Structure formats: structure tokens, C-alpha cells
Amino acid sequence: MIISLNDHIAQWTRDIERIGGVNGSGRNKLRSYRLFKTTYQVDGYCSMHMSSSHRSVFAKFRCGVAPIRLETDRYEGLQESQRLCPFGCGVVKSEQHVPLNCPLYLHERNIMLQKARSVIGDFTRLGEEELFCLLFIHPDMIRVVVAKTCLDILKLRNNVLYSKISLVRYCDLLTYTLLLCVRLKPV
Numbered sequence: 001m002i003i004s005l006n007d008h009i010a011q012w013t014r015d016i017e018r019i020g021g022v023n024g025s026g027r028n029k030l031r032s033y034r035l036f037k038t039t040y041q042v043d044g045y046c047s048m049h050m051s052s053s054h055r056s057v058f059a060k061f062r063c064g065v066a067p068i069r070l071e072t073d074r075y076e077g078l079q080e081s082q083r084l085c086p087f088g089c090g091v092v093k094s095e096q097h098v099p100l101n102c103p104l105y106l107h108e109r110n111i112m113l114q115k116a117r118s119v120i121g122d123f124t125r126l127g128e129e130e131l132f133c134l135l136f137i138h139p140d141m142i143r144v145v146v147a148k149t150c151l152d153i154l155k156l157r158n159n160v161l162y163s164k165i166s167l168v169r170y171c172d173l174l175t176y177t178l179l180l181c182v183r184l185k186p187v
């Protein structure tokens with residue numbers, strides 16, 4: 001069956017905005033994608049000069065298919081509310097939590113946000129979701145920093161999962177996580 005371009009775009013818009021998953025269970029995995037994608041057109045990052053590994057991992061984060069708990073625990077049948085960060089954060093390990101909040105990626109985040117200040121100026125008044133969107137749509141941030149940060153995050157994740165991380169870095173992370181737990185402990 002041939003459908004018109006207008007009908008195709010209308011269907012695409014419905015797919016983007018749908019709250020539930022396509023098979024009726026869970027939420028729409030395009031939860032992050034629809035924050036960045038509002039018009040039916042090729043995204044600017046697709047034609048940017050960047051390595052294939054950077055482009056690939058950046059696309060995975062945008063499209064909600066990066067191998068983080070929110071996505072990987074889907075295959076274990078866990079409800080979204082159960083796909084928690086394993087580092088004691090007490091929240092779902094999402095595309096937004098990983099680069100902006102998770103203590104495991106503090107080093108990578110500091111580098112990314114330091115660059116963000118020089119590129120986009122003061123962002124302290126932005127809400128978390130606004131900052132997340134800005135980082136993932138700003139051309140200078142995507143090419144130079146965010147794509148690399150996404151790749152570094154997944155490399156660190158793999159190193160932690162497969163015990164390739166250095167003892168010094170692991171101790172730093174463990175100390176930070178413990179401090180975070182103490183700080184969050186009710187008084």
C-alpha cells in the first residue's frame with residue numbers, strides 16, 4: 001500500500017508522541033528521542049564530521065537503545081520503575097541520569113560540563129531536562145564533547161562490568177559513592 005508523505009509524517013508523529021511501547025507493554029523507548037526531535041528531517045549530527053564510533057554511540061543515547069539499565073533490563077521483563085542504577089542512586093538508570101547525575105561518570109561529566117560552559121555559557125538556571133536537551137542538540141557540543149562523552153561512558157561501563165578498571169579509579173568511585181550514600185542518609 002502506498003501512503004502519502006503527509007500520512008507518513010502523521011504516523012511518524014504519533015509514533016514519536018506515543019506514551020506506551022509499541023507492543024502495548026512498558027513505555028515508548030523513544031522517550032529521549034522525542035525531546036530532541038520535533039520535525040521530520042535528517043538530524044544535523046548525521047552529516048557532521050565525526051568518527052563512526054562517536055556517531056553510533058551518540059545515536060544510541062538519543063534513540064533510547066544505549067546499553068544502560070533502562071534499556072537492558074527491558075529484556076529481563078522488569079518494570080521501568082525497577083530498572084534502578086546499581087550505584088545506590090535510587091533512581092532509574094536512564095539516558096539522562098547517566099551523563100548528568102550518576103557518580104560513576106563524575107569524571108566524564110566534569111569534562112563535558114566544563115566544555116559546555118565555554119560553548120553555551122552559564123547553564124545553571126536550566127532545569128535538568130533542558131540541559132540534557134541542549135547538550136544533545138547543540139552542534140558544537142555534539143561533535144566536540146557529547147558524542148565522545150557517550151563513548152567514554154560506555155567504555156567505563158564495560159570496564160566496570162568486566163573488571164578492567166584500575167584500582168585507583170575504582171577506589172575513587174567507591175569513595176564517592178559512599179560519600180553520596182552518607183549525604184543522602186536521612187538525619
Ligand SMILES: [Zn+2]
Pocket residue numbers: 085086087088089093097101102103104
Ligand atoms: Zn547512578
